[in-house]
Amino acid sequence: MDIGLRLEQELEQAVGHAASGDSPPLLARALRHAVFPGGARIRPRLVLAVSNACASKKATAATQNATAATQNATAASQNATAASQNASAAITFASSVELLHCASLVHDDLPCFDNSELRRGKPSVHVAFGERIAVLAGDALIVLGFEWLALRTERVAQLSGILARCVGGPSGICAGQAWECEPTIDIVRYQRAKTGALFAACTMGGAASQGYEPFAWQKLGFAIGEAFQVADDLRDVAGSAEKLGKPVHQDEANHAPNFVSELGFDGAMGHFEELLEAARNAIPDCPGREALAQQIEGVSRSLVTGLQARTAAA
Amino acid sequence: MDIGLRLEQELEQAVGHAASGDSPPLLARALRHAVFPGGARIRPRLVLAVSNACASKKATAATQNATAATQNATAASQNATAASQNASAAITFASSVELLHCASLVHDDLPCFDNSELRRGKPSVHVAFGERIAVLAGDALIVLGFEWLALRTERVAQLSGILARCVGGPSGICAGQAWECEPTIDIVRYQRAKTGALFAACTMGGAASQGYEPFAWQKLGFAIGEAFQVADDLRDVAGSAEKLGKPVHQDEANHAPNFVSELGFDGAMGHFEELLEAARNAIPDCPGREALAQQIEGVSRSLVTGLQARTAAA
Numbered sequence: 096m097d098i099g100l101r102l103e104q105e106l107e108q109a110v111g112h113a114a115s116g117d118s119p120p121l122l123a124r125a126l127r128h129a130v131f132p133g134g135a136r137i138r139p140r141l142v143l144a145v146s147n148a149c150a151s152k153k154a155t156a157a158t159q160n161a162t163a164a165t166q167n168a169t170a171a172s173q174n175a176t177a178a179s180q181n182a183s184a185a186i187t188f189a190s191s192v193e194l195l196h197c198a199s200l201v202h203d204d205l206p207c208f209d210n211s212e213l214r215r216g217k218p219s220v221h222v223a224f225g226e227r228i229a230v231l232a233g234d235a236l237i238v239l240g241f242e243w244l245a246l247r248t249e250r251v252a253q254l255s256g257i258l259a260r261c262v263g264g265p266s267g268i269c270a271g272q273a274w275e276c277e278p279t280i281d282i283v284r285y286q287r288a289k290t291g292a293l294f295a296a297c298t299m300g301g302a303a304s305q306g307y308e309p310f311a312w313q314k315l316g317f318a319i320g321e322a323f324q325v326a327d328d329l330r331d332v333a334g335s336a337e338k339l340g341k342p343v344h345q346d347e348a349n350h351a352p353n354f355v356s357e358l359g360f361d362g363a364m365g366h367f368e369e370l371l372e373a374a375r376n377a378i379p380d381c382p383g384r385e386a387l388a389q390q391i392e393g394v395s396r397s398l399v400t401g402l403q404a405r406t407a408a409a
Numbered sequence: 410m411d412i413g414l415r416l417e418q419e420l421e422q423a424v425g426h427a428a429s430g431d432s433p434p435l436l437a438r439a440l441r442h443a444v445f446p447g448g449a450r451i452r453p454r455l456v457l458a459v460s461n462a463c464a465s466k467k468a469t470a471a472t473q474n475a476t477a478a479t480q481n482a483t484a485a486s487q488n489a490t491a492a493s494q495n496a497s498a499a500i501t502f503a504s505s506v507e508l509l510h511c512a513s514l515v516h517d518d519l520p521c522f523d524n525s526e527l528r529r530g531k532p533s534v535h536v537a538f539g540e541r542i543a544v545l546a547g548d549a550l551i552v553l554g555f556e557w558l559a560l561r562t563e564r565v566a567q568l569s570g571i572l573a574r575c576v577g578g579p580s581g582i583c584a585g586q587a588w589e590c591e592p593t594i595d596i597v598r599y600q601r602a603k604t605g606a607l608f609a610a611c612t613m614g615g616a617a618s619q620g621y622e623p624f625a626w627q628k629l630g631f632a633i634g635e636a637f638q639v640a641d642d643l644r645d646v647a648g649s650a651e652k653l654g655k656p657v658h659q660d661e662a663n664h665a666p667n668f669v670s671e672l673g674f675d676g677a678m679g680h681f682e683e684l685l686e687a688a689r690n691a692i693p694d695c696p697g698r699e700a701l702a703q704q705i706e707g708v709s710r711s712l713v714t715g716l717q718a719r720t721a722a723a
Contacts, residue, residue: 117598118579122587126578202548207540226521227590230544231583234516237548238577241555245569255559255569263552264440265432269545273436276541284431 102139105190106130112246113239125224125232126239129197134215134340137394138196138297139189141319144390145301145312146185148383150178180249184304187247188254191240192296195258198236199268199293201229208272209349216340237262253303261296268293275351282352290327291320307381315377319391322370325363326398328353332360333402364399371395416453419504420444426560427553439538439546440553443511448529448654451708452510452611453503455633458704459615459626460499462697464492494563498618501561502568505554506610509572512550513582513607515543522586523663530654551576567617575610582607589665596666604641605634621695629691633705636684639677640712642667646674647716678713685709 110130114123204211204219205226212222221229240262244254262268271289274280295316299309328346332355336343346353354363374395375388424444428437518525518533519540526536535543554576558568576582585603588594609630613623642660646669650657660667668677688709689702 113578115579117584119584119587119591121590122578122584198548202544205544207544225590228587230516230519230521231587231590233548234512234551235578235581235583237551238555238573238581238583241552241569242573242577245566245573251566251569252559255555255565259552259556259559263556264427264436264549265429267549267552269549269552270431270433270436273433273542273545276435276539276545277433 098140098143099136101186102136102143102189102193103131103133105186106133106193109190109194109239109243112243113235121224121228122231122235125220125228126235128217128223129201129220129232129236130194132215133193136193137323138293139193140394141294141297141391142189142192142301142304143185144387145298146182146304148378148387149302149305149307149381150181151381151383151386181305184248184250184254185301187243188258188300188304189297191243191254191258192293192300194236194240194243195262195268196293198233198240199262199272201233201236203272205229208275209345211342211345213336213341248304250303253309254300257296257299257303257309261292261299266292280352282357285352286321286324287317290324291317294320294323302379302381307379311379315374315379318370318374318377319395322367322374322395323398325354325367325370326395328355329360329363329367329399329402331355338401367395367399412454412457413450415500416450416457416503416507417445417447419500420447420507423504423508423553423557426557427549435538435542436545436549439534439542440549442531442537443515443534443546443550444508446529447507450507451637452607453507454708455608455611455705456503456506456615456618457499458701459612460496460618462692462701463616463619463621463695464495465696465700495619498562498564498568499615501557502572502614502618503611505557505568505572506607506614508550508554508557509576509582510607512547512554513576513586515547515550517586519543522589523659525656525659527650527655562618564617567623568614571610571613571617571623575606575613580606594666596671599666600635600638601631604638605631608634608637616693616695621693625693629688629693632684632688632691633709636681636688636709637712639668639681639684640709642669643674643677643681643713643716645669652715681709681713 110126114126200214201220203209204214205221211219213219217223219229220232224232240258241255244258245251248254260267264270266284266288268289271285271287271292274285274288295313298312298316298319302312303309330339331343331346331353334343345351346356354366357363358366371392374391378384378388381387424440428440514528515534517523518528519535525533527533531537533543534546538546554572555569558572559565562568574581578584580598580602582603585599585601585606588599588602609627612626612630612633616626617623644653645657645660645667648657659665660670668680672680685706688705692698692702695701
């Protein structure tokens, strides 16, 4: 099955669990509104890409074992079961990451933060359902992210720990947003917590779902996260609201610290290239290393390609 | 060690984890402000009371085994280790429940909900730190509740599942608050989700931490939760802000559905008595059943005793 479709199905099941018939109707609709239709689902796709890169040798071995099944049927069957459990843990973790990402968008858009009226081309949750339901929908999505791990994986402690570390305090998404409330901002710590941490969750959780030691994969996540933050800042300056499905020029309007105001447009673009190189070098040894490197570079570049042309034409 | 002190130590460790030196300072202070000093810590104490009631026979057996240690040192040691792990799971779960309760108070007090300026005798979090930090502190406390379970217990999947079920959608605290946003309210479902669910988490999690089947303990939690909701409604009408550490007459001001407006003061008091009786009858078989029944009744009655006197004097 197409991996994008599989992911949507898993998210559909998760949201269906929280927004079942027992739920207050407005909250149920708000949860659905916050998660569907999705954006590019970049974070959960990164979880699955890392999981696949870690799994490819094992999968090959499982297939070879299966071929030699007449000799060693039990071992082959065990390998196949383990491979299937690992793949299932990866898709569950990918969904949980996306649920937490959606929660952060709902709360970020609130009047007291960015006061954003548009998200993924639709009214943001507080515009569509009111501020109270938006606060509660964000809360319920956070809970659901952890509940889904508890209900669906064998590696709950490890995967919950990784997710919590990357979304809570002292250095996850909540902390990242909270740096914006400080009189002086440590820009590196701010960007790393606000954006990098969830990308680190993706690489660490993807690797952990295949039984790899997760911390070796943290650096890669931070590099990709920073590259995406630079891309996001570039798009905020040079992108179009129509294409992005959200307002542009928000960093300037909200006086939010960003790479373009720090380095200029060309400087930010140069930094973006450096980060892609750093990401490539940060991929730990694994069977699908080269394919993963190409995938990360391809997705990252697609975010800024249009922007380069636009700048050249200006 | 005194159980109240042990609980405060565990909460101190949990909050210290999320509010460590890496944290944005305001968020760290807000997390501490939201959790300390606590109220009566009724919910985590209920977790521990249920856990103790379930454990008492096992603990006696462990002690007897220890006495017969010359014959069966290994078994005695294993029992002692298991008893210690169970007690540790109970205190961790108790802390997680309290963190989630504190998170719900921080978000409930926000301007878009109750717009409450006072909580536990201090300015509420949004008054002290601003609305943005209050939203983030609530979010971070939710995450911390699940993180603490992941970091500290062997029963993560079961305990996380119980906690999530009782705080998220479709029928946990988030759902309870969301019923207030509906044009028509199902009062039973509303009260059960808003208050009952977290009490059910307490009884279920306390029992589960001792290896008991948790769902047999759900009914008890709902009965206690409803009794506390009635007591809360009575105190809102007849209590004093000074004694409660929060504003009174809020249900009337916010047009919130409540038992006193539905049943009258005496009717609500009668319903409270019925619920205490229902709670007593709902306690499943366990070694410390009678002591638990007395404990629940004692704590519950202490909430409304002053109110009865006040009514009689009026």
